[in-house]
Amino acid sequence: MRKQIHEGRERSALRWMMLSQSMMTFGGGIVFPFYLIFVKEIGGDFTEYGIAYGLFTLCSAYLNGVFGKSSDRYGRKRFLLLSAWGTALLFLVFPIVTDIWQIYALQILMGVFGAMQKTCEKALLADMTEEGRRGEQIGRYHIGVSICSGLAVMAGGVLIDLFTLDVMFYLGSIVLFLSGLMLSGVGEKTPT
Amino acid sequence: MRRRVWGLAIVSYALLLALSIFTRMKMPAGEYASDVGRLMEIRVHKVVHIEQTDDIVDALAEAKRKKLPISVSGARHSQGGQTLYENAIVLDMKGYDRILHIDEDRKLIRVQSGATWEKIQKAIQPLGLAMRIMQSQNLFTVGGSMSVNAHGRDLGEGPLIDSVESFRLLLASGEKLQISRTENAELFPLVIGGYGLFGIILDADLRLTDDAVYKKHVVPLDYQAFPEYFREQVLRSPDSVMAIARMSVAPDSFLKDMFVTAYLKTDEALTEDLAELNDERFVGITKFAFGLSRKFDWGKGAVWRLQKKGYLVEEEERISRNNAMRPAASFMEYADTQKTDLLQEYFIPVDRFLPFVDGLRRIVREDELNLLNVTIRYVPKNKEAMLSYAGHDSYAFVLLFNTKRTAPALQRMELSTRRLIDLALEQGGTYYLPYQLYGTTRQIKEAYPNIDAFYVAKRVWDPGLLFMNELYARYGR
Numbered sequence: 001m002r003k004q005i006h007e008g009r010e011r012s013a014l015r016w017m018m019l020s021q022s023m024m025t026f027g028g029g030i031v032f033p034f035y036l037i038f039v040k041e042i043g044g045d046f047t048e049y050g051i052a053y054g055l056f057t058l059c060s061a062y063l064n065g066v067f068g069k070s071s072d073r074y075g076r077k078r079f080l081l082l083s084a085w086g087t088a089l090l091f092l093v094f095p096i097v098t099d100i101w102q103i104y105a106l107q108i109l110m111g112v113f114g115a116m117q118k119t120c121e122k123a124l125l126a127d128m129t130e131e132g133r134r135g136e137q138i139g140r141y142h143i144g145v146s147i148c149s150g151l152a153v154m155a156g157g158v159l160i161d162l163f164t165l166d167v168m169f170y171l172g173s174i175v176l177f178l179s180g181l182m183l184s185g186v187g188e189k190t191p192t
Numbered sequence: 193m194r195r196r197v198w199g200l201a202i203v204s205y206a207l208l209l210a211l212s213i214f215t216r217m218k219m220p221a222g223e224y225a226s227d228v229g230r231l232m233e234i235r236v237h238k239v240v241h242i243e244q245t246d247d248i249v250d251a252l253a254e255a256k257r258k259k260l261p262i263s264v265s266g267a268r269h270s271q272g273g274q275t276l277y278e279n280a281i282v283l284d285m286k287g288y289d290r291i292l293h294i295d296e297d298r299k300l301i302r303v304q305s306g307a308t309w310e311k312i313q314k315a316i317q318p319l320g321l322a323m324r325i326m327q328s329q330n331l332f333t334v335g336g337s338m339s340v341n342a343h344g345r346d347l348g349e350g351p352l353i354d355s356v357e358s359f360r361l362l363l364a365s366g367e368k369l370q371i372s373r374t375e376n377a378e379l380f381p382l383v384i385g386g387y388g389l390f391g392i393i394l395d396a397d398l399r400l401t402d403d404a405v406y407k408k409h410v411v412p413l414d415y416q417a418f419p420e421y422f423r424e425q426v427l428r429s430p431d432s433v434m435a436i437a438r439m440s441v442a443p444d445s446f447l448k449d450m451f452v453t454a455y456l457k458t459d460e461a462l463t464e465d466l467a468e469l470n471d472e473r474f475v476g477i478t479k480f481a482f483g484l485s486r487k488f489d490w491g492k493g494a495v496w497r498l499q500k501k502g503y504l505v506e507e508e509e510r511i512s513r514n515n516a517m518r519p520a521a522s523f524m525e526y527a528d529t530q531k532t533d534l535l536q537e538y539f540i541p542v543d544r545f546l547p548f549v550d551g552l553r554r555i556v557r558e559d560e561l562n563l564l565n566v567t568i569r570y571v572p573k574n575k576e577a578m579l580s581y582a583g584h585d586s587y588a589f590v591l592l593f594n595t596k597r598t599a600p601a602l603q604r605m606e607l608s609t610r611r612l613i614d615l616a617l618e619q620g621g622t623y624y625l626p627y628q629l630y631g632t633t634r635q636i637k638e639a640y641p642n643i644d645a646f647y648v649a650k651r652v653w654d655p656g657l658l659f660m661n662e663l664y665a666r667y668g669r
Contacts, residue, residue, distance in 0.1 A: 045598065045599060046598070085201070085205070088205065089205075089208060092208055092209055092211075092212035093212070095212060095216045096212060096215045096216050166216055170209070170212070170213065173209065174209070177205050181198070181202075184198065
């Protein structure tokens with residue numbers, strides 16, 4: 001009986017996690033395809049787009065290790081929340097930047113939060129799934145997240161025709177913030 | 193406790209969201225505007241879509257109140273920001289396009305300046321009338337064509353200024369002036385070919401002529417033979433009305449093979465079939481062929497062979513004047529994000545044809561330019577406009593280049609363009625201003641000796657520099 005309740009809670013936690021991360025993907029995904037237009041509007045060219053994108057990836061590459069280790073100690077949910085809300089706040093800054101260097105700075109910060117999300121999402125998934133059924137559970141989890149990511153790109157396409165890029169960033173930000181709120185439904189084993 | 197933390201987070205986020213939106217709204221209401229070359233993407237204050245005269249008056253008042261400049265745009269087919277300016281209120285005139293009056297007896301039409309030639313053709317064709325002068329494509333607006341003093345392919349007609357009877361202009365002062373060769377005459381040669389720098393053209397009276405049946409006569413020839421052929425067979429012939437020549441850009445006959453298509457007068461009756469306005473046909477396939485031509489040299493060769501066949505088939509074909517003035521253009525539409533097609537035009541005195549073509553061939557080869565299309569029209573001498581480009585009887589070479597949109601590629605294009613302008617100037621010719629602003633200050637002065645007087649007049653009529661565009665910003669100040 002007790003075990004069942006426990007399992008039920010775990011399953012619901014995984015569901016919340018999926019919902020939250022799906023929303024996170026969605027929030028980022030409605031903006032991302034138009035990011036290039038955004039860099040161009042600020043006055044950047046392909047080179048600068050390349051730099052901006054590269055900064056993001058390089059910065060997050062190193063930090064993946066750092067955050068992975070810290071999350072073992074301080075709990076992964078905390079980092080996922082920080083990542084969602086941090087990115088939500090960054091999205092509020094994008095509409096008001098005027099210079100390419102500001103985009104570089106934002107991209108570095110995006111890399112920081114990106115690293116938190118990437119590593120902690122995977123680690124938390126590993127924590128929350130059971131050995132023996134892990135593949136199945138992660139598979140199911142990814143169905144949800146992938147569907148959302150696909151929908152986000154399509155929704156983004158429709159929305160960009162209707163709104164300006166600024167509005168997209170605001171929408172994305174709100175969705176990201178909500179995805180953070182959803183993490184409250186995710187229980188986490190206290191780190192040992 | 194926990195709930196309070198979440199609540200605090202939500203409230204803080206909401207505040208930050210509001211702060212960001214508030215800041216964004218206080219930033220200049222940026223709107224990006226561009227023209228057909230898509231090279232000059234300029235942040236303008238806003239674009240106002242004009243439908244009636246009051247809209248123009250209101251925009252003028254707003255610009256003065258906010259101390260903002262105004263740019264005027266039509267079909268936006270100029271390529272160097274002639275219709276744009278940083279932080280300007282851009283008037284999009286395309287909706288200001290009513291046909292106000294057609295006087296069939298005097299063969300005059302009064303139209304608002306945003307009307308396209310296509311719209312005018314649709315209105316006058318049923319009356320058996322046609323334009324005296326317009327570009328050989330019909331997608332442009334009257335106001336835009338007047339502002340660049342466009343020319344067509346008529347042998348006996350000069351630039352557009354020739355067929356303008358009078359027009360109304362809204363000045364920077366807010367005053368509306370009637371302008372013709374007798375009333376406020378000094379503005380007439382300034383505004384036509386004045387790139388929108390003197391005021392807003394409201395409407396214009398343009399001269400018409402009768403629609404007629406022409407017979408196409410197509411002759412392939414070598415470029416060496418062209419000057420004499422054109423002088424003796426085309427210009428001397430009392431029947432030739434229009435003509436256009438095309439040069440090969442295929443590698444094996446590059447700028448050597450050419451075709452002349454002359455349109456000859458006939459006294460045949462204008463049947464309904466002939467008179468009916470044609471729509472563009474085969475846009476898809478022509479677009480594809482043009483695409484191959486942009487990308488590959490073999491594409492250029494194939495297109496030239498196809499054109500050869502196509503044009504020879506047209507021999508003796510009958511066509512109405514109206515249809516001869518509305519050839520296909522949408523196959524050239526091009527939206528590649530990484531490349532763009534750039535137009536250029538050079539006016540070369542008729543007796544300097546051969547040295548110009550030889551020089552052009554040399555420069556295009558040396559600089560490895562991707563030249564896609566070369567057409568040649570005859571433009572008789574006309575010096576009426578202040579910025580007249582036809583100081584001699586000239587051949588107008590319209591060149592279409594394809595280039596990458598990267599900074600280094602455009603820089604190379606700029607340097608090559610300067611070489612081409614110098615070539616034109618050496619031959620006593622000029623270059624056309626509606627395109628990229630690649631010419632140097634020296635070159636524009638040499639090509640347009642009146643340009644300083646033009647700037648002085650600009651500052652007399654618009655001392656506050658209300659009407660602005662990138663052309664004036666680049667050279668005028």
